[in-house]
Amino acid sequence: MIPSNERKERKMESAYHRHDISEKVWQLLEPLLPGQRGQWGGIAQDNRRFINAVFWVIRTGTLWRDLPSDYGKWGSVHQRFIRWHPSGIWERILEILIQDPDYEWLMIDASHANVHLHAAGARGR
Numbered sequence: 001m002i003p004s005n006e007r008k009e010r011k012m013e014s015a016y017h018r019h020d021i022s023e024k025v026w027q028l029l030e031p032l033l034p035g036q037r038g039q040w041g042g043i044a045q046d047n048r049r050f051i052n053a054v055f056w057v058i059r060t061g062t063l064w065r066d067l068p069s070d071y072g073k074w075g076s077v078h079q080r081f082i083r084w085h086p087s088g089i090w091e092r093i094l095e096i097l098i099q100d101p102d103y104e105w106l107m108i109d110a111s112h113a114n115v116h117l118h119a120a121g122a123r124g125r
Contacts, residue, residue, distance in 0.1 A: 017070070019059045020052040025097070032092050034084070046072070051093075053077045 021029070026048055033047045053071030057064060067074040084090065 017052075019056045021048070021055060025100075026051075028096050029093055032089060032096070034087070034089070050077060050080060054081055 029051060030047070033051075035047055049071060053067055054077070056062075056071060057067060064074050064078040067077060071077060
C-alpha cells in the first residue's frame, strides 16, 4: 500500500502533466525541433519535456520561476526558450498548432497589459 503522503505527491505531479502535449501533437512537432539525428550539435533527449514545460508556463500563465521541477530547472528551461527564439522555431510550432481548434489556449489575451496611449490606438486631442 502506498503511504498517503506519497499518494498526495503523485496526485500533485499528475496534475502538472494534464497540460502535456499528446502523442499526436508530438509527432507533428518533433521534426521541427533542433537536436535530430544527423544534425550538428547532438541529439536532444528531452525536447518533449522542454516543450511540455513551455506549454505549462503558457497555459497556467505563471512565472518561469514557478515551473514544477518535473520539467527541469526553471532557469535552464527559460534559457533554452530564449535560445530557440532567433531561429523561428516558436513561429513554426505555432503555425502547426493553430490549425487544430483545440489549441485555442495558445492565443494570448493581452487586454490586461499597460501600454502607452499611442500604442493603444487612443486618439490625441
